Amino acid sequence: MRFLRIPLVVAGGAALVLALGLFFQMPWAKNLWPLPDGRLSYAFMASILAGTAIPLIWIGLAREWGALVGYAFGFGGMYGAMALYAFLLYAEQNREPLLVYGCVTLALTVLCLLLLRGASRFPIVDARQAPRVVRLAFFMEVGVLVLVGSLLVAQIAILPWPLKPESSVMYGLVFFGMALYFSYALFKPEWHNSRGQLLGFLAYDLVLIGPLLGIFASPRPEYWLGLLAATAIVLCSGILAVYYLFVQKTTRLWMVVKPPEKTFGRGSHR
Numbered sequence: 001m002r003f004l005r006i007p008l009v010v011a012g013g014a015a016l017v018l019a020l021g022l023f024f025q026m027p028w029a030k031n032l033w034p035l036p037d038g039r040l041s042y043a044f045m046a047s048i049l050a051g052t053a054i055p056l057i058w059i060g061l062a063r064e065w066g067a068l069v070g071y072a073f074g075f076g077g078m079y080g081a082m083a084l085y086a087f088l089l090y091a092e093q094n095r096e097p098l099l100v101y102g103c104v105t106l107a108l109t110v111l112c113l114l115l116l117r118g119a120s121r122f123p124i125v126d127a128r129q130a131p132r133v134v135r136l137a138f139f140m141e142v143g144v145l146v147l148v149g150s151l152l153v154a155q156i157a158i159l160p161w162p163l164k165p166e167s168s169v170m171y172g173l174v175f176f177g178m179a180l181y182f183s184y185a186l187f188k189p190e191w192h193n194s195r196g197q198l199l200g201f202l203a204y205d206l207v208l209i210g211p212l213l214g215i216f217a218s219p220r221p222e223y224w225l226g227l228l229a230a231t232a233i234v235l236c237s238g239i240l241a242v243y244y245l246f247v248q249k250t251t252r253l254w255m256v257v258k259p260p261e262k263t264f265g266r267g268s269h270r
Helices: 002-023 039-062 065-093 096-119 132-153 165-187 195-215 221-247
Strands: none
Touching (some): 039 195
16 A cells, blocks of 8 residues: 555645635636535535545555545545436436536545555554544534535535535535544544544634635524534534644654554563
8 A cells, every 4th residue: 555655645635726726716626516606615615625635645644544444435435425416417407517527426436445445454553542522522523414414415504605406415415425434433433543534624624714704794694503503513623623633642643653562471482
């Protein structure tokens, strides 16, 4: 898996460039998204891309190949669902951008499956366990992601800005993929199975917090509750990520803490 180090960092960097393009609504970036929508929707997709890019870069730099399993599991599920939905929309609307997007996300799904298979042979190197507070937060986050994803797929307005029906469903599938990613960290509670999620969370929060706060200048009454909830979640998750990534002594270290090697007593035989 060592040969993946540079490709992972490059792929993460490319995702960050695309995130910047969507955030600033550059034409070349907007043309890659098959469901044209408003400014806040582009900011949301930029935050998702940033959240996928940073963990990928970290995994490549840290060479923690085992952490690719949770990443590939979560985002592979997300890309697969988005590909299927894009193909269904193409069958209904016959719009070429939907076909192209479906093919791209299908290819990403296959790539995630290959990564999942290859990375599953590598255990997590870092010996630290995820703190209980982080696991509790992830448990709550999974519940929120599944709830919001379900409401979006059902095309029930929950985000604090208007959405087209197709966009609502697609964003719901994104939330389901994120739920899978966080669920894996609960199933395998090693710290390096949680660090990627927190890094992605922080990137997502940093991109989205500005646009969310901007809505407070002229909020629409029907979106007020959703705006308060979304802002509170972003702020709380950001504080959690900053504390455990950069403040808390047992988890802020960016070195890998390996388990102690087994030693043999004087009376034992090698």
